[in-house]
Amino acid sequence: MPPATSYDLKFIKENYEKLSKSNEVFYSSITNNDDEPKQFKPLSNKYWKNLINKINGFILIGLYYQKKRGFIVIKGISKHECRLIYLYVDEYYRQKGIGKHLLSEAKNTAKQLGYTKISLYVLSNNEIAQSLYKNSNFKTTKLRMECSLNE
Template sequence: MNNLTFKWLNKNNISEAVELFNKYRIFYRQESSIEQSKNFLTNRINNNESKIIIAIKENKAVGFIQLYPIFSSVMLSKSWILNDLYIHEEYRKKGIAATLIEQVLEFAKSDGATTVKLSTEITNTQAQNLYEQMNFKKIEGSTFIDYKFDL
């Protein structure tokens, strides 16, 4: 992964992730909308509602991961939901997704979280294999398969 860098999305660099976010939504059978994608990301960042890391290679955003915080009253703890992960088609199977997930796990642990949770479609076996290789534990669901990584 030569020349691969990572950076947090902020209000000054949102435009770097918009195209990838739009492609991610298309992957999940949503209609393309650059404007709505940009507005959604802008609102999440401006309202401090999510954290987004983008992977940069050759001065181009090639992947991103988006997290949302959640809290458990029962467990008296904070967790992060790894809600969105997307790697541009040309850059898949190069370890970028795993490296982004490692960045998330390090961040969540340093943030005092106890768990990172995620869901993926039952048909997305490629993602399932990655999560299981990274020691996420499968939690059976209905239309989605849920995983968590206890920190």
């Protein structure tokens, strides 16, 4: 899959705006430093625009029957490590291998760019995503726990 073009970025932005108005889980970690998530929340349009303008990494588009059905955003966080920021597949085209293919292509592209590791954050209740990542050789390296103080 080729890197994103300006048309692709428009597709990504439009899909993100649609998602940000829905109840779908589409989150990014909001951190004080890149290693430990402070909280998870939907990304704002401002953050999305900044990402497109400043990404230090790459974006790949997933096609299914020649139509754009998903995308993956990988951000460089150091010389040798990149982070999977977003992986989205259109709701009606999930479970068809698009996410798996995007992840595989992202790993290949990252390796070609000189990265030696990809990291990501995933919500503990997102079992489908966890399964995809585990089947793609991702390993759990950290565990984040929290306790509500309002109970």
